[in-house]
Amino acid sequence: MIEVKEISSAVAPLACNIFDHVAGSKHEQIVFCNDPETGLKAIIAIHNTNLGPALGGTRMWMYKTEAEALNDVLRLSRGMTYKAAISGLNLGGGKAVIIGDSKKDKSEALFRRFGRFINNLNGQYITAEDVGTSTKDMEYVAMETKSVTGLPESMGGSGDPSPVTAYGVYMGMKASAKFAWGNDELNGKKVLVQGIGNVGRNLVSHLTKEGAVVYIADINEEQLNKVAAEYGATVVSNEGLYDLDIDIYAPCALGATLNTENISRLKCSIVAGAANNQLAEESVHGPMLVEKGIVYAPDFLINAGGLINVYSELNGYDRSKALAQTEHIYNATMDILKNAQADGIHTQLAAMQIAEKRIYNK
């Protein structure tokens, strides 16, 4: 005999109010993608589509709790709205997270099922690779939907966005140098690059070519030794990192390193790096950097090269055009640093205000 369960027993009561939770952040749509057959558990968050379809990568991460995954996707998708707007792109902001171990839980079936969920959104959300996902994974997604960018170059895509992101960070750093010191030469300047993964490594390449004295920190020792040998950078330990006597700190690993403790220890003149959400709390740590006389290049402005690169793929990829548009980050950074100084506000706020003018037609 078949056991007939009440429908309610399969759907446990929810203990939180999601609509209340997202009221402040103004998200338009949140999609929970569940497929026990492939093991897919994903959340797609569409923050805003005023300027165009919401574009943002898919992160695969072993989140400790589902709440942590939801918070991450909400935070990251909002950031994408601002990044697209400040970069002058006709795109909205979105992001997706897949809960799982990117080393063990990936399969073609999982990414194809995920692609079908994206396809159901009829172009409102466009995905790309992000932490824990690769261009190969995006190939599987592309079997089910056209709403995907960051495909391999062999498929006519834009490939790995990291070198373009690094170029944009380098441009933002040089503009910050010009603002702080009246000269954008980085020759002889001491720069700490924290995190020498895909972006950090490419940034180290630009910096050493210009003659900067580069210090590198990472948790991956093998990678540290490789990059040190290739570029002549000096490895520093993670202990005492924030006490180093340097000119520029480039966070290229984790978010939220600009917190009260670290800022009080920092001895640099400039912070300019690729990591998303570097300020632990925008309204506290943005002003704190100003008080310390540290020039902060807003992360979502200077790390937009990767987004510019995948955006260009939507209209027929042209790398030289993507790089030229990324180079504009230099001027955009300079404008924001000057505006912030003139208005007596912190640089992240100045950048957000300019983005909001476009997003909400203020």
Ligand code: NAD
């Ligand atoms: P990645 O995973 O290739 O590199 C990150 C590096 O940080 C790794 O080498 C890792 O070992 C290191 N790391 C992790 N935890 C660390 C810690 N506690 N201390 C020191 N090092 C640590 O990532 P990526 O693509 O180079 O991106 C770097 C950052 O830039 C991320 O925050 C990412 O979200 C952001 N970002 C990347 C792009 C892009 O195009 N890849 C675009 C925009 C923003």
